[in-house]
Amino acid sequence: MMGVLMARRGRKRRLEIEAEYWRLLAAGVGTVEACNQLGVGRKTGYRWRAENGGLQPENLLDASRSDRYLSLLERRRIATLRERGLTIREIASQLGRAPSTVSRELRRNSLPHDNGIYNADMAHGRCRWRTRRPRRAELAQDTE
The missing domain is CATH 1.10.10 (Arc Repressor Mutant, subunit A)
Structure with a gap:
């Protein structure tokens, strides 16, 4: 055991x-x-x-985040399945996500200097950095 x-x-x-x-x-x-x-x-x-x-x-x-967003575990699975040579549609079906979600993830979080290799931890960090960008609320900007 x-x-x-x-x-x-x-x-x-x-x-x-x-x-x-x-x-x-x-x-x-x-x-x-x-x-x-x-x-x-x-x-x-x-x-x-x-x-x-x-x-x-x-x-x-x-x-604590919504299921709408990819988790680190899902990103790691994408990286592993991508290394194995699976297509975007095959990866999406295994994750239970839409192919467009996987495609968008690979496009947004793979940079040219990554040499075509999708790194899940780097992608997750990039995503978290983008969500923390400073932005004022629309109503706070409007003086009226």
């Missing part, structure tokens, strides 16, 4: 709550107060902090 991965015991991890916990901490709320607001035990909050060295995990941010 050494090669078989065992499922984690206990409750299923609630990523939305954990992501909100990290947002509260970033806003300056203490661990105990954040746990009280979210309805989780303080030991859970301390465990989340200990597991991540006190820093918000990167992949948790992806878990």
Whole structure:
């Protein structure tokens, strides 16, 4: 049984709550107060902090995002399947996405200096950088 991965015991991890916990901490709320607001035990909050060295995990941010966007795991699968020589349509069918989504991903996140190789981690970083661009809201720009 050494090669078989065992499922984690206990409750299923609630990523939305954990992501909100990290947002509260970033806003300056203490661990105990954040746990009280979210309805989780303080030991859970301390465990989340200990597991991540006190820093918000990167992949948790992806878990709280909409399924509309590609995740890092999906991008890594695209890279692997692309290396194996599968076509865009074959990759899309394996991911359960539209071929246009895969095509757009490869076009947007493969730069000329990448030598035609799609790197999932670089693509994910580029995507996250683009979503963080500073932009004022339309209503905030309008003086009336």
